[in-house]
Amino acid sequence: MLKVYNTLSKSLEEFIPLSPPEVKMYVCGPTPYDHTHVGHVRTIVNFDFIRRYLEFKGYEVFHISNITDVDDKIINRALEKGMYWKELTETYIKEYVEVMNKLNVLSPHVMPKVSDHIEDIVKFISSLMERSYAYESGGSVYFEVDKFPYYGALSGATKEEEWEQELEFLMEKKRPYDFALWKKAKPKEPYWDSPWGPGRPGWHIECSVMSSKYLGEQFDIHGGGRDLIFPHHENEVAQSECAFGKRPWVKYWIHIGYLTVGGEKMSKSLGNIIIAKDVLEKYDADVIRLYMLSTHYRSPLDFTYEGLDQASKNYARILNTIRLTKGLLREMEVPSKLNEEEIRELKVLQKEVERFFKSLEEDFNAMKAMPYLFSILTIMNKAIMEGKNYPLLAYGFSFLKSFSRVFGVAEGEVLEAAKIEGLVGKLIELIIEVRRRRRLAKDWEIADWIRFELNRLGVRLVDQKDKTLWFIKS
RNA sequence: GCCGGGGUGGCCGAGCGGUUAGGCGGCGGGCUGCAGACCCGCUACACGCGGGUUCGAAUCCUGCCCCCGGCUCCA
Numbered sequence: 001m002l003k004v005y006n007t008l009s010k011s012l013e014e015f016i017p018l019s020p021p022e023v024k025m026y027v028c029g030p031t032p033y034d035h036t037h038v039g040h041v042r043t044i045v046n047f048d049f050i051r052r053y054l055e056f057k058g059y060e061v062f063h064i065s066n067i068t069d070v071d072d073k074i075i076n077r078a079l080e081k082g083m084y085w086k087e088l089t090e091t092y093i094k095e096y097v098e099v100m101n102k103l104n105v106l107s108p109h110v111m112p113k114v115s116d117h118i119e120d121i122v123k124f125i126s127s128l129m130e131r132s133y134a135y136e137s138g139g140s141v142y143f144e145v146d147k148f149p150y151y152g153a154l155s156g157a158t159k160e161e162e163w164e165q166e167l168e169f170l171m172e173k174k175r176p177y178d179f180a181l182w183k184k185a186k187p188k189e190p191y192w193d194s195p196w197g198p199g200r201p202g203w204h205i206e207c208s209v210m211s212s213k214y215l216g217e218q219f220d221i222h223g224g225g226r227d228l229i230f231p232h233h234e235n236e237v238a239q240s241e242c243a244f245g246k247r248p249w250v251k252y253w254i255h256i257g258y259l260t261v262g263g264e265k266m267s268k269s270l271g272n273i274i275i276a277k278d279v280l281e282k283y284d285a286d287v288i289r290l291y292m293l294s295t296h297y298r299s300p301l302d303f304t305y306e307g308l309d310q311a312s313k314n315y316a317r318i319l320n321t322i323r324l325t326k327g328l329l330r331e332m333e334v335p336s337k338l339n340e341e342e343i344r345e346l347k348v349l350q351k352e353v354e355r356f357f358k359s360l361e362e363d364f365n366a367m368k369a370m371p372y373l374f375s376i377l378t379i380m381n382k383a384i385m386e387g388k389n390y391p392l393l394a395y396g397f398s399f400l401k402s403f404s405r406v407f408g409v410a411e412g413e414v415l416e417a418a419k420i421e422g423l424v425g426k427l428i429e430l431i432i433e434v435r436r437r438r439r440l441a442k443d444w445e446i447a448d449w450i451r452f453e454l455n456r457l458g459v460r461l462v463d464q465k466d467k468t469l470w471f472i473k474s
Numbered sequence: 475g476c477c478g479g480g481g482u483g484g485c486c487g488a489g490c491g492g493u494u495a496g497g498c499g500g501c502g503g504g505c506u507g508c509a510g511a512c513c514c515g516c517u518a519c520a521c522g523c524g525g526g527u528u529c530g531a532a533u534c535c536u537g538c539c540c541c542c543g544g545c546u547c548c549a
Contacts, residue, residue, distance in 0.1 A: 029549085043549040044549080156478075203547090258542085260543090263541070267548085300480080368489080368496095370497075371496035372496090378512090385505080448507095460510090463507095
């Protein structure tokens with residue numbers, strides 16, 4: 001039974017989608033006004049992991065992730081740089097998508113942009129006004145928070161809190177906590193026509209509009225980084241539930257914990273923002289993925305290169321077992337009978353596999369599952385060294401395939417498990433046999449030379465007690 | 475100020491009422507022509523501090539100390 005922590009109820013709930021096996025998921029994407037940083041990466045990778053696990057369990061996930069390409073920050077940045085706003089956003093959207101692809105993140109099915117959905121947004125706002133949940137004032141439109149009795153349910157924020165704002169907005173609004181659905185255009189700003197004059201959408205409205213357009217008026221999972229809970233998600237709930245007259249708008253709210261640097265949140269003033277593509281230059285994408293999953297998604301993760309190095313080592317261990325198993329399975333045969341010890345070992349392995357997945361059932365707790373992964377690797381390594389127990393290795397390899405699929409790591413390694421048939425395979429075997437004979441003659445020079453040259457060609461040889469395993473490096 | 479989240483062995487990090495978490499590092503063994511990797515053992519009778527509840531607490535209650543975050547844009 002899969003349990004999911006729901007920000008709305010602040011507790012673990014059994015995961016039951018609205019209409020299984022379909023799962024509708026909307027993840028808040030970036031505002032493309034600057035480089036994609038490691039904080040974005042944490043959120044992306046963790047949602048990718050969640051999606052992969054749900055798919056592994058047999059759900060059909062329909063995954064939307066938006067891009068907020070109309071926004072104050074974008075307008076200001078474009079003005080600073082003397083660029084057309086669209087040029088700025090296209091640049092960073094491109095970078096964002098590149099980073100996602102490099103990180104082996106499954107592409108969302110739709111990545112809706114605000115600038116492509118202005119008409120839908122205007123319609124949505126009009127409908128809110130017709131239902132008198134919103135009002136026009138000075139060319140802008142505001143949502144009237146007092147009309148929504150459940151405001152604050154998600155974030156715990158109260159309306160009465162002190163709201164410091166620019167005076168001009170305060171004067172337009174009925175209450176300080178009302179928020180803008182439509183902002184009147186100022187000089188030099190991009191604008192679209194609307195019944196209220198030229199302007200552009202407010203920050204929160206796009207997610208309500210685009211999610212309902214593609215997922216319907218109610219859906220299963222909505223999430224993003226923790227920082228979006230308030231005001232972004234709180235306001236989305238208010239707009240959506242008022243517009244559709246249905247509750248709850250979203251069944252499960254999932255929020256990814258902060259990624260910090262030196263224990264503090266990344267910010268421009270601290271100058272500690274770490275750009276994703278810089279890290280991708282130094283570390284393998286799989287290693288970064290493992291690292292991003294090395295703390296439960298709701299806990300804070302303090303970014304360090306030491307942590308990344310540690311993830312590299314763990315990754316190397318995983319790869320090593322995958323490769324050696326591949327090499328060994330190629331030459332083992334399916335047995336027709338197992339002895340007592342083999343059965344016993346197999347049962348131990350199966351128990352660990354069971355525990356591994358059981359841990360994932362507890363709110364996608366990847367870290368809790370890791371000890372079982374390592375235990376499985378150790379069990380498999382022993383069998384590899386002894387070169388026996390085919391079912392154990394084959395079963396372990398199947399598990400590693402599942403692991404690879406869910407974690408999105410080493411997928412290439414695990415997929416090409418098939419034997420290298422044909423001439424190439426036979427030639428490699430022949431060369432290994434030649435080398436074996438040279439080793440018997442203690443001709444280390446030739447033996448080492450063969451190993452070295454094959455390695456240069458991408459064929460890695462590993463000598464075992466009484467045989468030599470080989471695999472092709474990817 | 476108000477509202478949240480935390481403080482676990484050298485480091486990273488699970489656990490949240492009772493069975494060894496685990497990884498990394500370090501040390502010592504084993505395997506080995508070499509290389510790579512792997513295996514075993516130790517480091518580890520750790521849980522911010524003080525009270526309390528309990529047969530039993532890292533886990534629950536209480537007081538205190540410290541760190542981080544939100545309340546303004548943010549994944």
